[in-house]
Amino acid sequence: DTGVSQDPRHKITKRGQNVTFRCDPISEHNRLYWYRQTLGQGPEFLTYFQNEAQLEKSRLLSDRFSAERPKGSFSTLEIQRTEQGDSAMYLCASSLGWTDSSPPRTDTQYFGPGTRLTVL
Amino acid sequence: AQSVTQLDSQVPVFEEAPVELRCNYSSSVSVYLFWYVQYPNQGLQLLLKYLSGSTLVKGINGFEAEFNKSQTSFHLRKPSVHISDTAEYFCAVRVARDDKIIFGKGTRLHILP
Numbered sequence: 378d379t380g381v382s383q384d385p386r387h388k389i390t391k392r393g394q395n396v397t398f399r400c401d402p403i404s405e406h407n408r409l410y411w412y413r414q415t416l417g418q419g420p421e422f423l424t425y426f427q428n429e430a431q432l433e434k435s436r437l438l439s440d441r442f443s444a445e446r447p448k449g450s451f452s453t454l455e456i457q458r459t460e461q462g463d464s465a466m467y468l469c470a471s472s473l474g475w476t477d478s479s480p481p482r483t484d485t486q487y488f489g490p491g492t493r494l495t496v497l
Numbered sequence: 498a499q500s501v502t503q504l505d506s507q508v509p510v511f512e513e514a515p516v517e518l519r520c521n522y523s524s525s526v527s528v529y530l531f532w533y534v535q536y537p538n539q540g541l542q543l544l545l546k547y548l549s550g551s552t553l554v555k556g557i558n559g560f561e562a563e564f565n566k567s568q569t570s571f572h573l574r575k576p577s578v579h580i581s582d583t584a585e586y587f588c589a590v591r592v593a594r595d596d597k598i599i600f601g602k603g604t605r606l607h608i609l610p
Contacts, residue, residue: 410597412598418602418603419587419600419601419603421600422598425596432596486598488541490538
């Protein structure tokens with residue numbers, strides 16, 4: 378399977394604990410994105426990487442959240458001191474990145490299956 | 498700032514009947530438009546996208562969408578639905594050369610036997 382993979386698929390934790398999720402993008406993709414999806418809502422952008430550089434972070438990403446992509450391949454998203462409001466599906470996506478080809482094209486983001494976090 | 502409105506949170510439709518899922522967007526600049534589908538317990542899958550050119554876009558699984566710039570809409574249609582189309586459908590926008598996608602709240606499609 379050459380798609381985006383995420384691990385674990387489900388995580389149940391107690392309030393106050395730290396959790397870490399992993400995302401493995403499609404191998405040739407240099408962009409990696411994290412989104413959060415709460416019940417009844419669409420996914421909301423959290424952050425993204427171009428290779429190992431973190432280029433943008435949403436205001437949704439509080440100080441308790443940190444994401445890394447140390448070698449430009451897989452990425453981790455850590456949540457410290459989890460709160461019940463952190464309960465959500467965390468989605469990872471990857472893409473090839475922009476080109477300046479004409480006609481214009483946009484690089485498609487391919488999503489993983491997500492990690493469902495439940496904070497008790 | 499860009500936003501996406503999906504007017505219907507749920508749409509029930511009988512099997513083999515046509516369906517339209519509505520999407521309106523707001524943006525002061527040019528955008529790219531997408532429809533994603535999320536089957537139960539799965540990630541998001543791209544159904545179709547509008548970048549430029551023909552306003553009628555055909556996607557996978559028999560779906561199509563029409564971009565209407567004057568009405569800022571990008572409604573999704575299928576002439577005949579199947580039980581396997583039961584899923585949540587998300588309309589999304591992306592500003593040209595921006596990287597994040599802005600999603601609507603989703604429309605849950607219920608197929609009735």
